[in-house]
Amino acid sequence: MLAMNYRITLPADYDMGIIRHRVATRGHALDDFPGLGLKAYLIKERGVAGSAVNQYAPFYLWHTAEGMNSFLWGPGFRGLVADFGRPVVEHWTGLAFRPGPAVAAEPLAAVRRAERLAPGEDPADAVARAVDELAAEAGRPGVHSAAVVIDPRHWELVRFTLWEPEPTQVPDEPGAERCRVLHLSRPGLDALGAGRQW
Template sequence: MEVVGRDEEATYKGVQTALPADYDMEIICKRVATKGHLLDAFPGLGLKAYLVREREAGSPVDQYAPSYLWTTPKGMNSFLWGPGFQGIVNDFGRPVVQHWAGLSYEEGPAAASAPRAATRRRTPLGDAVPPGEAVADAVARHAREARRDGVVASALAVDPRHWELLSFTLWADPEAPADEGERFRVLHLSAPERTALGAGRQW
């Protein structure tokens, strides 16, 4: 699991569960079809994308990887310590939780479209440039990338423990660009407080 804080009042969170090679991914699809709507009005949730990637589609692993953007830490905490997260624990075991500091959020040209795919790209934040400069450059680049055709929304975050950037993007086209890192299929999107996520740099 990943938990990404966008700032002191907004938080992003995502879950990743690697599955056995012979796991029936239809179980995940049915789970999302029957339970995905339960967070469609969850307080404090900006958006949640229910994601999977599958070996039969070219992924190196079968994986269930829902990702969240929270508008408040209170919303995230009420999910983590409530029945919603416990349902994940019951079905898949308790995942490791990582925290990320949010840097930027952008709506793309396809913001009105339902996302069909998602990508996640991790990039080391090298030590040759001062952290502030490197992050400022990354945020500016992220703003430009979010304006590409087909982008629904995109978030940029940093792990200051390992000095690693994470770019997470939702796409309207089911065939997300191949050079954007790990690719996922979006099964459902819950976005009760998406408009409260803000836009641009978070400091």
């Protein structure tokens, strides 16, 4: 499993209806994209759910590297670059994925929590702890699914959870970014498996 996220911060007075229209008219293009586990079309709106910015921030879980490459070098991403400029694409290797009790529902919210490992921390211990904690996270009522991923270049762990409730109804957690899900493409959700990825 591979994870990918880019975050396009927009002006404070940007009409987020433009992004909503973009997702409504183009989002279904990835509903059957080969190699894609899921893509959550995420937005943050200034003044909503504690956000200080307007942002378009899709988050992807891929079950094949070929799928991710096909997207990045294909027409979909080229269209985004043409409209918004080339964003920084963060990417991580997958550690574990779990469906939650609301996996059959349409998620309305996402929570992304990033954590840098301390310089002296054993990465194997940190990964084991994060994978163990994922089972409890994914089992919470209202959770669609949850994943934990890592960037071993910067030693950053990211926990990503999709929720059925609205962003304002999701429990607030220190350091967590809450987003609204406009659409979820999930052609290979089952191919992501359940549990740790090794």
